[in-house]
Amino acid sequence: MESHHLIFNAHPLSRYSLAALIGAIETDHRLSNLSIDAPIKLSVKRILKSVASGPTVLAYSVMSTQTKRIYKEVRGIRESLGNSVIIIGGGAHASARPMELLEKGFDYAVIGEGELSLPELLWCFMNDKDPTSIPGVVGETSRKCPIPRDLEPVDLDAQPPFALRMNIVGPIEVTRGCPFSCKFCCTPFLTGGRVRNRSVSVIVHWLKQAVERSGFDRTWFLSPNALSYGGRGRTVEADRLEELLRAVTGIAGIDEVFFGSFPSEVRPEFVTKPILEMMRQYVANKSLQIGLQSSSDRLLKQTNRHHTAEEGMKAISTALDCGFIPHVDMIFGLPGETTKELHESIDLCYSLAEMGAKTHGHVFMPLPGSAYQNEEPGKLDPESRRLLGELSRKKLLTGSWSAQEDMARDLSSSKS
């Protein structure tokens, strides 16, 4: 039988989805003859070598902030290799703008959660079938593009969070979906409003496997709002949360558990003293990632955050009282933000620094799939840039805020 190959670009900026997607492929027995390669850096030479030994699919997880790099790479590959390789793209940008991917040289775009449709697509590739019959796969002959919420949601318990055969492990996704609809965020569009939790027994199963097979000794979690674990996303389920933390910290070989810190965050109104005191007994993280986003109640309301700045400040004080260093997410340049409001948000970052907290700064980006996708990109005035630069130099501000101003502009101009 002819050997088929998958090359999955494992660029560090799309690494979170990689472990789960390759995990879904390597545990699908129908694909056991597929050879899988996941290089961090792709080269035409590597793809050529693969094509010479059998039919090859090249896969990208396409985030909206990475399109410039990926489209340039795909153009180069097409120029060198023509149509001898099948190029597919999934991820946030593919879900929101599938036709754009096809225009840029991709053969297929995978819409929504990839754990079900990507293995199906690869099975079609290995068996000479047309993958556009798969719900969620769009190609040149497709008549319409579905949207993620109309596709079958993935049952997290039925899917591996890691690719253990290839030793690709990362933060374990414990919750998917978010019932809130903050207008700057594309999570509700991508994963829907219905919250799905990976059960404690399944999380423990995979972590034990990761300890045994990959030498895993510390773990992080992925969740849109870590303190909502176990419920439907709108309340803290203290017993379920403690059950999870007790179980994962009890796994032999796991020395440190990081929960509620980057890459997860927590919504301010979920932060209470009893919950943080409980967490403190289990977790190793010194920081707690809290989403505040703005100091302006007017903007918090307009963006649909459903909490006030005061609730944010209360959460920050509570975190400090419980021995956590709050890392506070702030977005500068939100649609309709006045210069006064921008400066007030930056003043707040200075106040946070005095309190002992840090800021994780972002410049507003009109992310495809978000309610704000057609808004103007965020922009900083010179004084704001200077003040944020000063906080950065003092290590009181982290995040990609300075690069995001350019990324936001690129995103906005790519629409036209």
Ligand code: SF4
């Ligand atoms: S910002 Fe957080 S709470 Fe708001 S919609 Fe996105 S994931 Fe949900």
